[in-house]
Amino acid sequence: MASESVVASGDRAMRSAPAARSSFLATAWLITRKDLVIEFRSREVVYTTLFFAVSCVLVFAFSFVKEGVAAQDAAAGILWIAIAFSGTLALGRAFERERQNDTLRALMLTPVDRPAVYIGKLAGVLALLAVVEAIVTPLVALMFGAPVLDHALLLAALLAAGTIGFAAVGTLFAAMLIRARSRDVLLPILLYPITIPVIIAGVRGTGVLFQADVDLPMARLWLSILVFFDLVFVTLALWTFEPAMKE
């Protein structure tokens, strides 16, 4: 190995101090891209979460079938339960990988500011859940005859807002549970009470879209409630991520 020429006693360490730290968004994108590349390579979390979500929907479908026809009004609830459960699974798996390789610790050692790490991880989880929802929603439409395409844009907004609210809290807790004992059971215990309002708003909003006489203003009301929750949860998470990650 050609050994680097040793600079006598010159203070090399001093002169080549790194440039100013990269901006918030650049750091967040750096972490998201890394997560997506890892996920694209192993695809482990996508496949497992997807299969889990599909089996979740099937199980519910069987339980609500009457004389061969699945209950029409159960579609919204089932869709959101599948999202919530697979979301918890995906969060647990994503951070389990960080724990096993202790890589989050290395990230905490770099000068990146912590909220950017949080946003980066959050975006990674959201991308994952978007893939799951893109497949589960048509499945629910197929099995329950839910009119998914009638107000596709509003439905997509509801799903996005609900998933952001759910994942915002989930990412924060999953990251902090890395050191805790029995974290697999603690994540749902902590996550569901906090995100119940988000799930209720999501189910009610989606339910309104699926029913025969669609009540659009009501759906928009639930959407605005979801956005309100997203803002509250994300800001609260951004404030608390830094002190909470400090041991």
Add this chain to the structure above:
Amino acid sequence: MRKWHRSFSFFLLPFSLSLALTVFGATVCAQQPPQAPDGFVPADQLKPQEQLPAAPLVIAAYAVAWVAVFGYLWSIWNRLGRVERDLQDVSRRQAAGERR
């Protein structure tokens, strides 16, 4: 070793028990029938909830409140006693440690 916690609970428990009795007494003697509703309706036609006597519900509610409060106070007092005992034998072990 301050003894306040023992005197505090010594004083609190008998006092609260007597208090609980007064509460039950008050609710029981409050049994006068509520003013009769204007029209007389045969009992079985009333909505199910009307047929339900109110008194047991009220007594149950007050009982739950008192049981919860005293159950919790008792649990604090219990845990406090255990911590005090641990504190004593740790300080005894420490004192013994210094003497050795």
Add this chain to the structure above:
Amino acid sequence: MKKRFAPLLILTAAAFAYAPLAIQRAPYESTMGLVQKIFYFHVPSWMAMFLAATVCGIASAIFLFAGRKSYDRIAVAGAELSVVFGLIGLITGPLWGRKAWGVWWQWDARLTSALVMWLIFVAYLLLRKYGGSGSEKLSAVLALFGMANVPFVYLSVNIWRTVHPKTSVVMTLEPDMGRPFLVCALAFVSLCALMLLTRVQLENRRAELDELFLALED
């Protein structure tokens, strides 16, 4: 600690001594009759729960951002009290509802969000019990989310049409009902403060015990 206890203890005892008499003398509510008397314990227990939840939230915020360990102990006390008073509220409510609305539980905004808030503090206690050593900070964050729910619970009854009485009903009570309510409210709030102090005292003694163990090792 002892001197702060005595006045509070006397205040609580006096309020609780007078409460049943005041309740017993309060007139019957025109439509609901006797069952409405649960009101005098149901609403104050929720007031005590809100107080404890807010104490827990604020103490957690101080512990999290200022890193002061003593506030974490106050937060634990607040969380436990939120669960206890929440439990009283969640049991007395349906008892009253059974008669007044004909059903034990109704999934409307006020009851649901109150239940959710109570579940959050139950989760707080579960986390502290099973989370292992590093779980204080996480439970502080959870308490912050719990406290963010407190205003939401309070406002939910006004935003949605709910079967639960509006918050304004307390202000518009007729004087005969208003007095006993105030007595009970005072009784519960002072009881909450008293139990909070006792519980914090327990946490402090536990911390002293840990200190002694540490000192023992040196």
Add this chain to the structure above:
Amino acid sequence: MDFRSLTFTDVSRHFGRRRVLNKVSLRCEAGEVVALLGSNGAGKSTLLSIAATLLDPSSGEIRYGDASARAAGADLRGRIGVLGHELSIYPELSAAENLRFFARAYGLSDVDGAVTIALRRAGLDHRDDPCARFSRGMRQRLALERALLHRPRLVLLDEPFTGLDDSAIHALRERLGELRAEGCIVLLATHDLETIDGLADRAVLLLGGKLVTIPDGSGTLRERYRRALHG
């Protein structure tokens, strides 16, 4: 943001009821390699984590030059390089991808330049398969280069010799010499006395949470270590 010394003042740390560090005071100067000795569980990793700003001390204080970690903020982390017990490498990514990710995280201006040099030093420049297939020694070398990528002032190494073959150990000893010449502060935790003997300017021992300085004097490090242990 830079500093010339690292100072621990009465640093204590306990986990629940177990005291791990008890009033540890130590000062390390620029251009010095300090060996931190002690058996497993003596608190070596805890002390390194505290120095790396990952862990807060229960009491006592750490100064980087004359600034505290809280005052220095995130920039301080840009001047510290850590090789932990766990190597903290993304197994799904290749060596180059790992280094490029951390180079950007450290905000280096010339990312590719730094990465190619680091790969060559780690002897991994011809490997582009994921790190999962690397041996412990290769991963260790990669983790070391990752820790030194941003030319840190303070270098914290936790058991750097484990899993290395002789040539790798020789390369590491040479690298430590370079770091000392460059004016870095190197704090190295190990219980491999033979390898570190003659390399460290100073050695200190963590015993029951307390710090014991091993006098320089005559004899090998092991003899002086034994004398300090039973002295």
